[in-house]
Each structure stands twice: as C-alpha cells, then as structure tokens.
Amino acid sequence: MEVRKRFKKFDGTHIPDIIEYIKEYIEKCPYVTISLGCDSVQKRRKTTYAITIMFYNTDVKNGAHVVFFRDSINKIRDNFERLHKEAQYVHEIGEFLQKELEGVYVRGDLNETERKRYKFHVSKCNGEFSHVSSFDEYGVTKNINLTPADRSIDFKLIDLHVDFNPVENAKNRSNLSYKIYVPWLRSLGYRVFAKNIAFAATSAADLLLKD
Numbered sequence: 001m002e003v004r005k006r007f008k009k010f011d012g013t014h015i016p017d018i019i020e021y022i023k024e025y026i027e028k029c030p031y032v033t034i035s036l037g038c039d040s041v042q043k044r045r046k047t048t049y050a051i052t053i054m055f056y057n058t059d060v061k062n063g064a065h066v067v068f069f070r071d072s073i074n075k076i077r078d079n080f081e082r083l084h085k086e087a088q089y090v091h092e093i094g095e096f097l098q099k100e101l102e103g104v105y106v107r108g109d110l111n112e113t114e115r116k117r118y119k120f121h122v123s124k125c126n127g128e129f130s131h132v133s134s135f136d137e138y139g140v141t142k143n144i145n146l147t148p149a150d151r152s153i154d155f156k157l158i159d160l161h162v163d164f165n166p167v168e169n170a171k172n173r174s175n176l177s178y179k180i181y182v183p184w185l186r187s188l189g190y191r192v193f194a195k196n197i198a199f200a201a202t203s204a205a206d207l208l209l210k211d
Contacts, residue, residue, distance in 0.1 A: 037161035037200025161198035
C-alpha cells in the first residue's frame, strides 16, 4: 500500500491521506514540531517495524499526538541489518514528507529555546556534558551559546528520531548504527534525535511493538 494511505490513529481509525491530515493539523497548530520515528522487534518468524509520526508543541506542553503504521517482514536475524532498515524507513518516509510539505509548511517551532535544546543534544551525543544529570539538563541547556550560524540553520521540515545509542558500551548493540546513520541523516539537513530523547522511536514506536 502507498505510504500516504497506511497511517492510522491509536484508536484504530484509518487516515485516508497522511499528507492532507498533516496539512490540516499544522493549519490548526502552526508551531507544532513534527517528528518521525521507527523501532522494531523480533517475533518468531517475523521482524515487525513500527513507524510513527509525532506532533508536539513545545510551547503548550500538553502531550503529543501520534499516528502510525506497522510493517512485518520475514525475520531479519542480523541485528545490524535490522537497524539498517529502521534508518531506511525514517529516511525514505522523511524524504516523502519533506517533498510533499515543501511550499505548504514553514517551520515555526524553531525558536531560540528549541535550537539550544537540539545543540545540547548533539553535543551530548558527541561526548560533551556527559557529567550532566537529567535533572540539571534544563539549566545547562538554557545557558547554551547560539552562534549566528546556529540561529540560521534551515532544518528540514520533519525531525527524525532513531532508537540508536550514541554511547558505546559492552551491552549496547546500536552504537555502530548510530555512528553510521545519524551523521548521514544529519548531513541531509534533518534534526536527528537519538537515545534518550528520541521519543517518536523510543516511546511511541516501542509501545506499538509490545502487543
């Protein structure tokens, strides 16, 4: 089935056209942040992927609205290949949404606070601020310095969330995928969020894979 016809709401309601749905949503809420995420799980004979689109207004902070679809394919036994497909999903659907929304939607969510939040996240992924606890992140983020270049970056219309870990350790199986795919996706102009704040992947998509 064509991507634009695959999405549905959490109550099971089918969305006839995801592009028209997004257009209607941003008309009502022009300052919304739109994030695309993917996560996957291994079943007995299948690998199931959950792809989500999350709408969140950072100013209102009243929760997120999420739509999704699931895809099951023959089981992928290699972990790196399975994660490769997660990156492939967010890339391909992200490019589809970008193309369809260009000229229709102008991001109004990238205020100074939001740009500082993303700069902090990228810096933390790169090994800076590793000493900062989650309780102290707000204060540190507030004091992040934005350069003129930081303020002028024209990010793509959709943020991408990936369930990859930027921290390398013995138990971590997704760090190699982070090293390969996150720099690539960022080079294409996307804001890319990884663990632990890639909510469209680590929370929404993960929830859809538990049944």
